[in-house]
Amino acid sequence: MPAKRSNLFIISLLGALSVISPFAIDMYLPAFEQIATELAVEPTVIALTLSSYFIGLALGQVFYGPLLDRFGRKRPLLFGLGLFVLASIGCALAPDANTLIALRFVQAIGGCVAQVASIAMVRDFFPAKDSAKVLSRLFLFIAVSPLLAPSIGWVMVAAAGWKSVFLVMAVIVGVILALIQFLLPEGHKPDTSISLKPGPIVAEYLTIIRHPRFATYAFAGALSFAGLFTYVAGSPIIFISGFRLSEGTFSIIFAVLAVGFIGASQLNVVLLRWATSETIFFSALSGQVVTALVFVAGAAAGWWGLGETLALLFVFLSCVGLTNPNASALALSPFTKNAGSASALLGFFQLGFGALISVGISAATPQDSFPIIVIFAVTAVCGLAVLLVGRRAAAVVAPEAVSTPSEPQESDDAQVASESSEETSVVSSS
Structure with missing residues (x-):
């Protein structure tokens, strides 16, 4: 793969990682009413599925940093994204609101690694003088997500129901996981001196x-x-x-x-x-x-x-x-x-x-x-x-x-x- 294309591939993959959580947050917002009706609760209860995701996202920030330094980037990424995929499938199959709230927390714990790792890997794959330029490109992905995610979610909800949103999340993140496993080189060697x-x-x-x-x-x-x-x-x-x-x-x-x-x-x-x-x-x-x-x-x-x-x-x-x-x-x-x-x-x-x-x-x-x-x-x-x-x-x-x-x-x-x-x-x- 030519160097320029290789850089484009890495930036695109890091951009995809950086929008996993934004899409997981925004894409199902138009489905609140439908989810509430099917699970027989008020929409305000479904809002707690967002709160639980935010809590998982916050806790993950603290833990993934040391893990990404100690074990390298790929192993924590593969674990976290795998957890996200399983939790997303679980969300689609959730029989009640409480189960959905709990699974959204697990989904966030898994998905949080994508955001943390994508920023860290900019330093791994690009020289310091190019970091700001690469980060600016990544943030274009992020800036577009709240503009597109609800509209995409609305189309999916109208066509196939709210469960399709979580199933599509699982498929997309599964593809990203496979690309990381087979095509992305390890950018940071594990450092056993990092204390956990x-x-x-x-x-x-x-x-x-x-x-x-x-x-x-x-x-x-x-x-x-x-x-x-x-x-x-x-x-x-x-x-x-x-x-x-x-x-x-x-x-x-x-x-x-x-x-x-x-x-x-x-x-x-x-x-x-x-x-x-x-x-x-x-x-x-x-x-x-x-x-x-x-x-x-x-x-x-x-x-x-x-x-x-x-x-x-x-x-x-x-x-x-x-x-x-x-x-x-x-x-x-x-x-x-x-x-x-x-x-x-x-x-x-x-x-x-x-x-x-x-x-x-x-x-x-x-x-x-x-x-x-x-x-x-x-x-x-x-x-x-x-x-x-x-x-x-x-x-x-x-x-x-x-x-x-x-x-x-x-x-x-x-x-x-x-x-x-x-x-x-x-x-x-x-």
Whole structure:
């Protein structure tokens, strides 16, 4: 295989890996009503299948990093993708909602390895000078997933029912698994010096979380980001159950609102030329709070129809598109040697907070989505409170924790935020 074609094959395969979880999250959203009817539960109960997937995705972030370093890339990938395939088949055969919720957790534990490994393998197969270019291509795959996945899922649900979505997931990931096994070289030799003992791993995570800069921006950012998870889990209830829109119309709306989140994350690259990550994060989080409070007040008064709801959600998600990359950059900026562990812990908080908070969606009903709107406001307000309390301590970065003096740190933060703006759409499907 020629070198250029070989690189194209690797990038395409890594791109396919990177969208496994986004598609697993978004593709079955139009089927909520159908699944709820067949399993004889409310759509709010089916929303818990998203929460359980988010929880599995969060936990997997913490465990797969050391495994991919200790055993190489292929063995953990083959195990995780195999688990995903089996769990997907199990989801299609699930006899009740509780079984489906549990199997979605298992599916996430398996599928999480794809996202973690795809980023790691960029460093394995490409020189450092090409990493940003390759990552940008990968994130194009990811950015397209929330635009396409619900529409593809809607077509499949209309043609063959909700079970077909999970069966097709199993087939697609099975093909990817085979390509990895037979055509993808091992990019990282197993390293037996990597410790898998819980003691050293936990100690390192505790050291990271005690850093005031990490704690402030990781927690504030995670609370802001929880609004996205709440939207993803609650949108079928708001639009299909509440406004009685068709699955096809919902798919179009989901794609349009995703443009706000993705577009804002890309706008962040431009804004960083004139403002610091701290300024953008504070401004966007404040805007998110104001939007959420207006949303709650109008919903309580019964003012908002479909048009107003779409406009408010578009602004709300655009604010999240700005907060997420800057929070990530600011939280990770103090770390050099243990940047991988810090990144894994950050992902754990972002996904974990979102997963746990989105469980609150079960308090909503098809006739009343007000609890979902309240969650938007509570998480945003709590995020702003964490920032206001912690940002003074967070402004001081311990010199031993960074690789550059404190004065140029702002430009480092801006560079990481710019790169994170491309990455931020990973969990938008998230």
